[in-house]
Amino acid sequence: MTQTTPTPVRRPAATSTIVLAAVADVVLVLVFVLIGRSSHSEGFSLGGTLVTFWPFAVGLLVGWLATRAWRYPVRVVLPGIPIWLFTVVVGMFLRVLSGQGVEVSFVIVALIVLGVFLLGWRLIASAISKRGAGRTGVTR
Template identity: 70%
Template structure:
């Protein structure tokens, strides 16, 4: 007997299975805005870090430093399914932040880039402030907007 029919073999009717609710992605504009903010802020982190170590700006150097974190950011977006709620602080924000740092540091290790403890600490804090901070600001702005009356 199928799962959608009423089964009375045990004496109790079994209701048909409820349809599975599908999560609808956020509007495309929200997804693009959130992704751009994340990518740009990770780049800002890289540029600040390179300038604070007197490494200056070079496209090759910037890309070398940026790519591990950019891949970490992409992993964070994929694992957390950020397109569903891209402005969320806890979800997907925390996952994106932690995976950006974790994957970024792992890739820096395998590509023979530095992963000193002090760098890991600073990167974790700065990337967290950047990726969670803009989401917190967006949430505060959204909360202050008057709601349309229905």
């Protein structure tokens, strides 16, 4: 009889991990909005920031729901990449529907910056997690 190595079971993320991941995503989308408003000399106003922020926040929510990101919120490929793309695509679509400007250059900048933000922290978290797992001998 051959002996097989059991496949490690991946447990869904802890509630604290889910909350931290969601907060990180929301904060980074907000930072994107604030940087954009600042670079266009729009300055900070709560109303203006909310007008710019809400389409991307809805896109982020759609991405979380579509991928059921709460199961494994720190993974890069799934749910990270779809969350990033939903945030940009739905955000731009809602900007168009609400009469906000959408230029090709803005779409490109949003893809790049939100990609770096939303995937970047996941890559860092994954690297830290793998590094810690290697030290303790635990597989994740």
